[in-house]
Amino acid sequence: MGNKRLASQPNNAVTVTEASSSTPISAILSDNILSVREGMGGSSDIIIRESLFAATGKPMAVLYTDGLVDVTAVNNFILRSLMGEPEHIPAEQDPLEIMKAYTLAIGEVKQVDDMAKVFHHILSGDTVILIEGSVSGIAASTKGWKDRGVSETSVETVVRGPRESFTESIRTNTALIRRKIKDPNLWIETFQIGDITKTDVMMMYVNGVAQPTLIGEVRSRLKQITIDGIFESSNIEEMIQDQQMTVFPTLYNSERPDVIALELLHGKVAVLVDGTPFVLVAPALFESFLKASEDYYHRIDISSLVRVLRYIGFLIALLAPSLFVAITTYHQEMVPTQLLISLSAQREGVPFPAFIEALMMEITFEVLREAALRMPRTIGSALSFVGTLVIGQAAVEAGIISAAMVIVVAITAICSFVFPSYDLSSAIRILRFPLMALAASFGLIGVFIGMLLLVMHLNSLQSFGVPYLSPFSPFEFDKQKDAFFRFPFKALFNRIRVEKKTR
Amino acid sequence: MRHRAWLLVLLLMPMFLGGCWSRRELNELSIASAIGIDRQDDQYLLSVQVVNPSSIAKKQGDNTTPIIVYSAKGVSLNEAVRRLTSSISRKIFFSHIRIVVLSEEVAKRGIAKPVDFLMRGNEIRSDFTVLIAKGDSAKDVLGVTTPMEKISANFIFNALEVANKEWSPVASVKLDDLSNLLLGTGMSPVLSGVRVVGDPAEGRLDQNVKSATPPVRIQHTGIGIFKQDKLVGWLNERESRGYSVLTNRVRRSSVHLVCPEGGIIGIDTSNVKADFKGKIIDNKPQVWVDVQYQGNISSVECPIDLSDPSVLEQMNHQLEAFGQTNMEQVIRKAQSLGTDIFGFGLELHRVNPTYWKQVERQWDEEFKKLVVHLQVKAMITGTGTISESPVRKMEEDGL
Known part of the structure; x- marks a missing residue:
C-alpha cells in the first residue's frame, strides 16, 4: 500500500533507488560519483573522498556515510593503505584485485557490481571504493556507529542470573548468543526486510535440534513479508504470527541472551531484527509466557513454587474483579456471613452498582498505568503520589468506591505484574473487561461461559503448527517436566539430547 | 461452521439462567441472622433479626444498634414474611440465617409445618441450628443484645457449638438433621432449649452490653424431646x-x-x-x-x-x-x-x-x-x- 503511494511521487527516494537498481557501475568514475551525489540528494553525511590509487596511479573515490563508519578504520586501513607508497606490487594486475590482495587491511571485503549495491553498502556503514576504468567496486566493512553498548536488562530483571541484555545492534546481539552457544551448528540466515528500511533480519537456530519443517516455515513466512519499513521485532511478529484474531501472543520475545540461547537449545527458532533489543522466538506456547529465565537459576523447589504462584496470579489477574462482581451481586449466599456483613457495610452509601464501581476503578488504574509510561520521567513521582491518594484513600473516604473494590483492583493489578512476559499481561488486561461485563449481567454462569469460550479459543490457537496449550492440551506427559513444575536441569537437558537422537 | 454457530448458541443460552433480573446489590439487602416463630392469636408471629452492617463493620461503629428485630403476623409463615416487607426498606436476605428459634407453644403444637416452610424455600440454607425458646417467646430471645458478639444470633449459635463439644447437656441440631429425623422413622428429634435470664425488655436496650456483668443474657438450657413433631418434655x-x-x-x-x-x-x-x-x-x-x-x-x-x-x-x-x-x-x-x-x-x-x-x-x-x-x-x-x-x-x- 505504502509502496504504491510512494511510487506515484516521482521525486521520491524510492523511485531513485529503484531506478538505480538496474544501473551498472560505469567505467567513468565521475559519472559514478555524480549518480551517488544525485541519488542521495547531496546529503551532507555522505562523504566522497576522491584521490589517486597509489599502486596504479588511477583516480579513485572512497565513499562512506559519516557517523555509520568507524572513521579510524577508514583513515588507517583504507585511505592510508590505498594512498600510501606501494611495495612490490605487480602493476599490470586489475586494480581491484590489487586492492583486495595487497592493500586493503580490512577483514570483510566484497565486490559490488551495480549502483543499488553501492547505495546499500554506503548506507549500511560500509566503505565503497570505486576506481576509474573499473565496472565494479569494493565494499569494505567498516561499520562503527555509536550504539548503546551492552547494558543491564531493564524489562526482564533477575535477582540471580546474567544481567546483560541485547542492544539495538544486531551484530552485538548475534555475538551475545554465540558467546552462549559455541557450536558450529548454531546457524544464522540473513534476510533484508522492508523495501525502504532494508532492515537486517536474522533467523537463528541450532541445526539438528530445531525441526527442519519449523525452520522452513519461519523462513517462508519471513520471505513473504512485503512492507516498506520494519522498526521493531513486533512488526515482524505481527506479520508472521499464525492468527491475527487473538489477544494472546503467539511469538515469544526476550531481551535476554540467556533466554534466547536456552530456547534455541530447546529446538526453537530465534528471529533477530536490527535496531531492537527484543528477539523473537518461535514457536511460543502459553506456558512459555509463564516461565521466567530465573526459574532455571534458582533451586528447583522455589522455582516450581514460584511458577505455580504465577499460574495462580494469572487466574487472579484475569478473574478477580469479575468473580467479585458476580458473587457480590448474584450469589451473596456464597460469601461467609461475617465477610458479607463487612462488605455490605462498606457498600452502604456507595452510589454505583458493583460493576460500575469495578469498571471505574479498572479504568482509573489502566489510565494511571498508561500515564506513568508516557509522561516524562521527572514528574513520575508526582503521578504515583496523586494516584495512590486519589484511588486509595480519597475515593473510599468520600464513599464513592467501597474499600473492598480497591483491594480487589489492587490485587488484580499486582497479579498482572507477576508474568515475566509483558505480552501476556496485556492479553489479560483486555480480557478482564468482557469477563467483568459477563459477570455483571449473568453472574457466575456468565463468568464460566466466558472462561469456557476462552479455553476453546486457546485450544484453537497454534504457534507455527504447535498447539498453543501444549503440553497441557494435548497432554504430553514427557514435557510436564518443565511445565507447572521445573524438574532438575539434568532432566531438561536429557530431553534435548533425546530429541537430537531421534532426528 | 454451522456446528460452531450451534455450539455458540448452546453456550449462550444458559446465561439467561442467571440474568440481570436476579441481580441484587449488597446495599439493597437486609441480611437476616435469625428467625423466631411464635404463635399469637392463632396466627404465626414471625420475627426476623436483621443485621445492621454499618454498626458492625466500621472500626468505630456508629451508635446505631447492631441488630434489629422486625415482627409480623400471618396465617402462613410466607404471608408473615411478605407482610414484614411493609415495615422494612430492603429485601430480606435469608441465606445467612444462623438460628431459628421456635417458641415452646409452636413446638408443642408440632414443628412439621414451620420446618416445611424452612426447608422448602431455596434461599434459606439448611445449616442453621433450630432451638426452642424455653419459657420465653422467640421474639424476646432474638431481641436480647449480647456483648462480644454484636449479632446475638451468632452468639447463640457459637455458644451452642462450643457447649456441644465441651459441655454435654445441650444438643446442637441443624435443620437438615431435624427434617431427616422428622421424615424418617426409628429416631425422634430433640432440640436444645434457650432462655433469657433476666427481663427481656431490659435486654433489648443498649445498656445491656455496656455492663461488665450484663443483667440480661441468653442461656442454653436443657434438651427438649419430641414425639413425632411435638414437644413432649424436657430433659x-x-x-x-x-x-x-x-x-x-x-x-x-x-x-x-x-x-x-x-x-x-x-x-x-x-x-x-x-x-x-x-x-x-x-x-x-x-x-x-x-x-x-x-x-x-x-x-x-x-x-x-x-x-x-x-x-x-x-x-x-x-x-x-x-x-x-x-x-x-x-x-x-x-x-x-x-x-x-x-x-x-x-x-x-x-x-x-x-x-x-x-x-x-x-x-x-x-x-x-x-x-x-x-x-x-x-x-x-x-x-x-x-x-x-x-x-x-x-x-x-x-x-
Whole structure:
C-alpha cells in the first residue's frame, strides 16, 4: 500500500533507488560519483573522498556515510593503505584485485557490481571504493556507529542470573548468543526486510535440534513479508504470527541472551531484527509466557513454587474483579456471613452498582498505568503520589468506591505484574473487561461461559503448527517436566539430547 | 461452521439462567441472622433479626444498634414474611440465617409445618441450628443484645457449638438433621432449649452490653424431646448428659467424683464413645449399649494418693456408675414418654429389617418395652501435670 503511494511521487527516494537498481557501475568514475551525489540528494553525511590509487596511479573515490563508519578504520586501513607508497606490487594486475590482495587491511571485503549495491553498502556503514576504468567496486566493512553498548536488562530483571541484555545492534546481539552457544551448528540466515528500511533480519537456530519443517516455515513466512519499513521485532511478529484474531501472543520475545540461547537449545527458532533489543522466538506456547529465565537459576523447589504462584496470579489477574462482581451481586449466599456483613457495610452509601464501581476503578488504574509510561520521567513521582491518594484513600473516604473494590483492583493489578512476559499481561488486561461485563449481567454462569469460550479459543490457537496449550492440551506427559513444575536441569537437558537422537 | 454457530448458541443460552433480573446489590439487602416463630392469636408471629452492617463493620461503629428485630403476623409463615416487607426498606436476605428459634407453644403444637416452610424455600440454607425458646417467646430471645458478639444470633449459635463439644447437656441440631429425623422413622428429634435470664425488655436496650456483668443474657438450657413433631418434655441436666453420651454428641465434658474421705475430685472426660448392638430374641428387641469413657484428673480437692492404682480403679468405678445412672435415667424417661430419641430403632432396622417392617408403625409403643443393656467402661488415664496434690500435703502437715 505504502509502496504504491510512494511510487506515484516521482521525486521520491524510492523511485531513485529503484531506478538505480538496474544501473551498472560505469567505467567513468565521475559519472559514478555524480549518480551517488544525485541519488542521495547531496546529503551532507555522505562523504566522497576522491584521490589517486597509489599502486596504479588511477583516480579513485572512497565513499562512506559519516557517523555509520568507524572513521579510524577508514583513515588507517583504507585511505592510508590505498594512498600510501606501494611495495612490490605487480602493476599490470586489475586494480581491484590489487586492492583486495595487497592493500586493503580490512577483514570483510566484497565486490559490488551495480549502483543499488553501492547505495546499500554506503548506507549500511560500509566503505565503497570505486576506481576509474573499473565496472565494479569494493565494499569494505567498516561499520562503527555509536550504539548503546551492552547494558543491564531493564524489562526482564533477575535477582540471580546474567544481567546483560541485547542492544539495538544486531551484530552485538548475534555475538551475545554465540558467546552462549559455541557450536558450529548454531546457524544464522540473513534476510533484508522492508523495501525502504532494508532492515537486517536474522533467523537463528541450532541445526539438528530445531525441526527442519519449523525452520522452513519461519523462513517462508519471513520471505513473504512485503512492507516498506520494519522498526521493531513486533512488526515482524505481527506479520508472521499464525492468527491475527487473538489477544494472546503467539511469538515469544526476550531481551535476554540467556533466554534466547536456552530456547534455541530447546529446538526453537530465534528471529533477530536490527535496531531492537527484543528477539523473537518461535514457536511460543502459553506456558512459555509463564516461565521466567530465573526459574532455571534458582533451586528447583522455589522455582516450581514460584511458577505455580504465577499460574495462580494469572487466574487472579484475569478473574478477580469479575468473580467479585458476580458473587457480590448474584450469589451473596456464597460469601461467609461475617465477610458479607463487612462488605455490605462498606457498600452502604456507595452510589454505583458493583460493576460500575469495578469498571471505574479498572479504568482509573489502566489510565494511571498508561500515564506513568508516557509522561516524562521527572514528574513520575508526582503521578504515583496523586494516584495512590486519589484511588486509595480519597475515593473510599468520600464513599464513592467501597474499600473492598480497591483491594480487589489492587490485587488484580499486582497479579498482572507477576508474568515475566509483558505480552501476556496485556492479553489479560483486555480480557478482564468482557469477563467483568459477563459477570455483571449473568453472574457466575456468565463468568464460566466466558472462561469456557476462552479455553476453546486457546485450544484453537497454534504457534507455527504447535498447539498453543501444549503440553497441557494435548497432554504430553514427557514435557510436564518443565511445565507447572521445573524438574532438575539434568532432566531438561536429557530431553534435548533425546530429541537430537531421534532426528 | 454451522456446528460452531450451534455450539455458540448452546453456550449462550444458559446465561439467561442467571440474568440481570436476579441481580441484587449488597446495599439493597437486609441480611437476616435469625428467625423466631411464635404463635399469637392463632396466627404465626414471625420475627426476623436483621443485621445492621454499618454498626458492625466500621472500626468505630456508629451508635446505631447492631441488630434489629422486625415482627409480623400471618396465617402462613410466607404471608408473615411478605407482610414484614411493609415495615422494612430492603429485601430480606435469608441465606445467612444462623438460628431459628421456635417458641415452646409452636413446638408443642408440632414443628412439621414451620420446618416445611424452612426447608422448602431455596434461599434459606439448611445449616442453621433450630432451638426452642424455653419459657420465653422467640421474639424476646432474638431481641436480647449480647456483648462480644454484636449479632446475638451468632452468639447463640457459637455458644451452642462450643457447649456441644465441651459441655454435654445441650444438643446442637441443624435443620437438615431435624427434617431427616422428622421424615424418617426409628429416631425422634430433640432440640436444645434457650432462655433469657433476666427481663427481656431490659435486654433489648443498649445498656445491656455496656455492663461488665450484663443483667440480661441468653442461656442454653436443657434438651427438649419430641414425639413425632411435638414437644413432649424436657430433659434435666443429668438426663441431658446421658443423652449426649448415648448419641455420641459429646467430645469432652467434666464430671466430679467424691473421694472416699470426703472432698471431691474433678475429672475431664474425653473420647466418650457409645456403641449400639441390637438383636431380636424371641421376637423381642434388645439393645446392648457399650459406653467408653476416658478421663483425666483436672483437680483434686481431697487427700488422696494418685500413685495408688487401686485409687484410680475405684475412681473408674465411680465414673462408670455416674454415667450409668445418667443414661438409665434418660432411657427411663424416654421410655415413659414413648419416644425413641436415641435411634435404637435405626439400629434394629439395620440388624433386622423384616422385624422392623412389623414394628415400624407402632415403634413408640414397642420402644417402651425395649430392653436396654448398659455396659459402661471408664478409664482414667492421666493425672495432670502434677502427681501429688498440694491438698494432701496441707492435710499431712496439719496432722
